[in-house]
Amino acid sequence: MPAPLFTVINTFLLKDPAGAEDFERRFLDHVRWMRAQEGFRAHQAVRATERPEVYVNLGWWAAPDLFKQVMASETFQEHAKEFHRLVDVTADPSLGILRIDAEDTRAADGGGVVLVERFTVTGEAEAFEGAYRAYAQAAARLDGFGHTDLAKSLVRPGGYSAATRWSGPAAYRAAHRSPEYAAVLKLADVETLPASPVAGNRSPEVIRHA
Known part of the structure; x- marks a missing residue:
């Protein structure tokens, strides 16, 4: 089985909300460069709908060493310096x-919402991952579901992040009323951030786990 990504x-937290347009322009330039780098697989950038000063980007890489190589490059460092003038990361x-x-x-496709x-897992990690898998598989059969990704933090004890694309809020609210989602919440506390897509690609090379 291929290694996980x-x-x-x-x-990203805007230091000045008026700088959103400048940040997005610089970020999109950065993304175009990143997509050409070895090991890059896909990404999803979103902007919080209820907290528009907050952006989140999820990037998927073949291996951490390849990402570290990119981070060490002069171009990446230049981009990072520009970002830090506009946002806290x-x-x-x-x-x-x-x-x-x-x-x-x-x-x-198109717009929709990314949740x-x-x-923060309060029970067994293996049980949580199994419960989330069952929820995601059930959600995938619902109208309005696009895709979901779950990742386990390497620095936050018990920490996981999920990003799920839906056609709109009504779709994910219906999914959250399911017994499968209730089972997830028995094993973890959750903070939710509804967001609008800013940029992203869903590369066919990315491994699909189901």
Whole structure:
């Protein structure tokens, strides 16, 4: 079985909300460069709908060493210096656990909403991962589901992050009323962040775990 993907989860907090346009322009330039780097597989950048000063980007890489090589490059360092003038950055390096795509991918096209969920597991990690897998598989059969990714933090004890694309809030609210999601919440506390997609690609090379 192929190795799980190294997942870089960065949260950006605008120092000045008026700088959103400048940040997005610089970020999109950065993303175009990143997509050409060895080991890059895919990414999803979103902007929180209720906290527009907050952006989150999830990047998937073939291996952490390849990402570290890119980070050490002069171009990356120049981009990072530009970003730090505009945003505060919190990094949560993680390891991909689960990736599921809907059979009908139309829900993932265009706009929609990406629900970012940060879990802190209070029970057994293996039980939580099994419960989330069962929930994700059930959610994938619902109208409005696009895709979901779950990653385990390498720095936050008991920490997991999920990003799920839905056609709209009504779709994920229906999923959250399911017994499968109730089983997830018995094993973890969760913080949710509804967000609008800013940029992303779902590379066919990315391993699908189901």
